[in-house]
Amino acid sequence: MRCTRLIPLLSLLLAPLLVQANPFEYQLANGLRVIVKEDRRAPTAVHMVWYRVGSIDEKNGLTGVAHLLEHMMFKGTPNVGPGEFNRRVAAAGGRDNAFTNRDYTAYFQQTPKEQLEEMMRLEADRMRHLSLDPKEFAQEIKVVMEERRMRTDDQPQALLFEQMNAVAFQAHPYRAPVIGWMNDLENMTAEDARDWYDRWYVPNNAYVVVVGDVDHDAVFRLAETYYGPLAPRALPVRKPQEEPAQLGMRRLLVKAPAELPVVLMAYKAPVIRDVANDVDPYALEMLSAILDGHEGARFPKRLVKEQRIAVNAGAGYDSTSRGPGMFFVQGSPSAGRTPAELEAAFRAEIVRIQQHGVDADELARARAQLIAGEIYKLDSMFAQAMEIGQLESVGISYRDNTRLIDKLKAVTAADVQTAARRYLNDDALTVGVLDPQPLPSAPRPRSGPAPRH
Incomplete structure (x- = not known):
């Protein structure tokens, strides 16, 4: 059964959408969509922030930058020091991590439901206030290069898949590995990461998913409080990227x-x-x-x-x-x-x-x-x-x-x-x-x- 719900306290602040009861959805004025699925079976909540950007959006010479920025997102803001994000989540009794894909980059925390507000505060802070300190970048790019060695260069089947994509796709960005080519990582700079962050990490290129023992009205109010003040920015134009037809084995x-x-x-x-x-x-x-x-x-x-x-x-x-x-x-x-x-x-x-x-x-x-x-x-x-x-x-x-x-x-x-x-x-x-x-x-x-x- 479908119904239309409005949040009385936020009706002037949020753009109401037609929603299907559970999940519930609203869009903030800055373009951020918030999707909430209520599940009362355990007193926990999963909070995820998804950015519509992945390795598919990278250019030659900058492969791996989407994944590198995922790492840098844990390196601090003016309000939260390097590594402090993970410590706060752990102190709240939760777990967190992130992952980069060809098509997206996502961050999550799973905590007791009472800690959801703190998770929103932390994620909203780094959505637009990441420090991107050059010294932290210099250390983290080495971590990413080591990750590439461990998970690809030293793994024969991973090498086969990587080379397969590079041969199967001649023009489409899927030909490049998500973690990036080593030469691109060796020549990447903190400014490359900053430019990627400024281009894509904006509320109108993201959506928040919350699942758990929560009330959707309360989640929408929290989203308005923490994500609502973040200003949207114009996104780069995504041009069609069609792979030419393959003409033989x-x-x-x-x-x-x-x-x-x-x-x-x-x-x-x-x-x-x-x-x-x-x-x-x-x-x-x-x-x-x-x-x-x-x-x-x-x-x-x-x-x-x-x-x-x-x-x-x-x-x-x-x-x-x-x-x-x-x-x-x-x-x-x-x-x-x-x-x-x-x-x-x-x-x-x-x-x-x-x-x-x-x-x-x-x-x-x-x-x-x-x-x-x-x-x-x-x-x-x-x-x-x-x-x-x-x-x-x-x-x-x-x-x-x-x-x-x-x-x-x-x-x-x-x-x-x-x-x-x-x-x-x-x-x-x-x-x-x-x-x-x-x-x-x-x-x-x-x-x-x-x-x-």
């Missing part, structure tokens, strides 16, 4: 120290742009679950257990993103089998679906797995907040969540077969192989402090 080989070879196949695929009328993205979600949604799915059952051609085999696809999508197939061949044999086995399974479709039982199992995953999110306040925030970050209303589930339920076997035929073909395929090199006799010595995130 691409291949790459990555050599890195590793125990096993890896085969990674990535097909260009659509993502959801029209929740109500799209069909193929939902069918591709179902196809991914049919191939790798449970122990009895096609890849683990046929390639790992029956044929024993792979020690692991999986598929992955995300139907929501600001940029173009990819459907991934990945695995490692068994001892005595080659990457070429595993690639052929992957292709054979895909061709079977393209030619013969899927049966009703496996479609039902895959659907049950997908729907259960969506329902289980309701058990966690944090997961609920993430769901709202991630949908909004790619231009999908959180109110469409139920419709997304309904669309998954409506996927037919014919839809899955059609999507496999339409998108899993060589013209849209990039194949990457990890060629394992001898492992070092001793681990690389760390060159800096451990990364926080």
Whole structure:
């Protein structure tokens, strides 16, 4: 049931919107949207601030700046010293962190509900008053470079994925890693971070999500108190960034120290742009679950257990993103089998679906797995907040969540077969192989402090 709610004390200050009861939403005069979902099952609250900016908005030479600024957001304001943010959250009995994605940057705290006001005070303070001290920057950029070494340079599969994106995408910003290329990090300055902050960290480029044992009217009043005084600023113009059509299969080989070879196949695929009328993205979600949604799915059952051609085999696809999508197939061949044999086995399974479709039982199992995953999110306040925030970050209303589930339920076997035929073909395929090199006799010595995130 839909209804319209006004907050009497703020009716002159807030722009009222039509809302669907729980979640509730209002937009402040400065453009900041506040989305509140009341959940009374535990006396806690999740507070998240989402900025509509990620690595997709970076330019050549500045890759990694979105992630670097995420680190700098914990380095203090005139009111809160370096590291003090985390200490205050911990003292309030909560936990906090942040994460940068291709499409967004987000910050969260989960605390006892009585501490929500303090969390808003802290986040509003650093939304527009970050110090960005050059000395703190000089230290933190080293932390980020060490994070890149630990999580990418020293991780062969991460290197394969990074190189895969750089080959699969020729023009789109998705070709660059979120953490940035090392050379860009080495040449980044505090002014680069300051410019990024000034461009994108404004209330009209952000939204706040609160989930927990709260009253939405009270949350809106707190938002007006702490976020309301922040002035909006004009945002940079985002120009369309379309990836040119791929005109044939691409291949790459990555050599890195590793125990096993890896085969990674990535097909260009659509993502959801029209929740109500799209069909193929939902069918591709179902196809991914049919191939790798449970122990009895096609890849683990046929390639790992029956044929024993792979020690692991999986598929992955995300139907929501600001940029173009990819459907991934990945695995490692068994001892005595080659990457070429595993690639052929992957292709054979895909061709079977393209030619013969899927049966009703496996479609039902895959659907049950997908729907259960969506329902289980309701058990966690944090997961609920993430769901709202991630949908909004790619231009999908959180109110469409139920419709997304309904669309998954409506996927037919014919839809899955059609999507496999339409998108899993060589013209849209990039194949990457990890060629394992001898492992070092001793681990690389760390060159800096451990990364926080």
